[in-house]
Amino acid sequence: MSVPENNGDFTDLLIIGGGPAGMFAAFYGGMRQASVKLIESMPQLGGQLAALYPEKYIYDVAGFPKVTAQELVNNLNEQLKLFNPEIRLEEKVQHVEKQDEHQFIVTTDKAVHHAKAVIITAGVGAFEPRRLELDEASRFESVNLHYFISDLNQFKGRKVLISGGGDSAVDWALMLEPIAQQVTLIHRRDKFRAHEHSVENLYASGVKIITPTEITALHGTDRIASVTLSDVKTKETQEIEVDDVIVNFGFVSSLGPIAEWGIEISSNSIVVDSRMETSIPGIFAAGDITTYPGKLKLIAVGFGEAPTAVNNAKVYIDPEAKLSPGHSSNLKL
Numbered sequence: 234m235s236v237p238e239n240n241g242d243f244t245d246l247l248i249i250g251g252g253p254a255g256m257f258a259a260f261y262g263g264m265r266q267a268s269v270k271l272i273e274s275m276p277q278l279g280g281q282l283a284a285l286y287p288e289k290y291i292y293d294v295a296g297f298p299k300v301t302a303q304e305l306v307n308n309l310n311e312q313l314k315l316f317n318p319e320i321r322l323e324e325k326v327q328h329v330e331k332q333d334e335h336q337f338i339v340t341t342d343k344a345v346h347h348a349k350a351v352i353i354t355a356g357v358g359a360f361e362p363r364r365l366e367l368d369e370a371s372r373f374e375s376v377n378l379h380y381f382i383s384d385l386n387q388f389k390g391r392k393v394l395i396s397g398g399g400d401s402a403v404d405w406a407l408m409l410e411p412i413a414q415q416v417t418l419i420h421r422r423d424k425f426r427a428h429e430h431s432v433e434n435l436y437a438s439g440v441k442i443i444t445p446t447e448i449t450a451l452h453g454t455d456r457i458a459s460v461t462l463s464d465v466k467t468k469e470t471q472e473i474e475v476d477d478v479i480v481n482f483g484f485v486s487s488l489g490p491i492a493e494w495g496i497e498i499s500s501n502s503i504v505v506d507s508r509m510e511t512s513i514p515g516i517f518a519a520g521d522i523t524t525y526p527g528k529l530k531l532i533a534v535g536f537g538e539a540p541t542a543v544n545n546a547k548v549y550i551d552p553e554a555k556l557s558p559g560h561s562s563n564l565k566l
């Protein structure tokens with residue numbers, strides 16, 4: 234099956250956001266013989282799965298009894314490459330404007346794109362980690378202060394300090410314990426908010442736990458060599474040597490520029506109808522970013538919404554086209 238060339242400068246489908254919903258939409262657009270451009274602000278595809286929990290297991294995606302988030306992203310990548318969509322990484326969409334039916338101008342921080350239809354799969358919006366509120370923190374960010382983890386092995390044989398009390402902090406501590414030389418987990422409260430079972434495993438593990446404690450200073454020139462920890466109640470301090478500091482205070486997200494594109498928004502999400510079309514004809518949405526009565530923010534749900542958005546976008550672009558894609562099992566790929 235061949236993918237048609239762009240008609241002039243106009244891509245058939247421009248997809249904003251390369252999380253699981255956007256990746257599957259990109260594959261599906263190719264399957265519907267649409268030309269596809271996918272724009273993602275992060276350096277990698279995969280959305281929350283790749284950025285926030287690549288090594289965690291997911292159990293509720295159909296057909297996968299158990300799969301790590303990164304494996305699922307790798308599979309989505311392999312699947313979407315069947316149709317060679319244009320993927321643009323590290324490019325953030327700032328503005329979408331409808332000029333006329335089938336004519337959208339999408340402006341990013343790097344270029345201006347033209348599309349016949351737009352599908353927004355921007356998840357929770359462009360997300361950022363909640364940062365350590367210390368003046369000196371920013372200069373260690375690209376060195377040994379981590380808010381995201383992409384490869385557990387980078388911590389092999391190292392002294393790692395993790396700060397945070399939720400699931401991510403506890404999970405990272407447990408996963409790093411057999412790899413790192415030493416893992417210390419601190420939290421500003423006495424109790425961890427993580428899943429009960431994980432907390433039980435934590436106390437049974439070799440992770441050193443210090444609570445209620447917070448980081449009050451980072452020391453080092455080129456990299457953090459030690460940190461000052463302060464007891465939240467007694468204010469007593471201690472300095473410990475570290476090779477790496479991982480901060481897991483969760484992340485903040487906002488729709489950012491999306492809220493200014495004139496699309497109907499409700500509770501920080503994009504309102505869609507049963508065709509996954511937004512209040513602007515020709516702009517569709519899928520995945521965590523959408524809202525409608527009964528909406529669930531799950532990967533499996535995004536995997537259903539993406540084909541609905543793509544098939545309806547196909548009909549928007551070409552009203553003669555069939556809504557139903559037919560069965561993929563009839564394809565010869």
Ligand SMILES: Cc1cc2nc3c(=O)[nH]c(=O)nc-3n(C[C@H](O)[C@H](O)[C@H](O)COP(=O)(O)OP(=O)(O)OC[C@H]3O[C@@H](n4cnc5c(N)ncnc54)[C@H](O)[C@@H]3O)c2cc1C
Pocket residue numbers: 249250251252253254255272273274275279280281282285286290291292293324325326327354355356357358359360401519520521522530531532533535
């Ligand atoms: C720790 C954790 C565990 C989870 N476990 C599960 C689970 O077990 N099962 C499950 O079903 N769900 C789980 N989820 C939820 C699941 O990850 C989300 O439902 C899913 O990622 C939503 O996919 P998405 O493609 O809609 O959005 P996202 O994954 O959020 O991807 C959206 C992408 O759009 C990009 N983007 C946003 N704005 C712009 C812009 N302006 N320009 C360019 N790019 C942009 C973002 O950078 C991001 O990469 C979990 C979430 C977390 C945080």
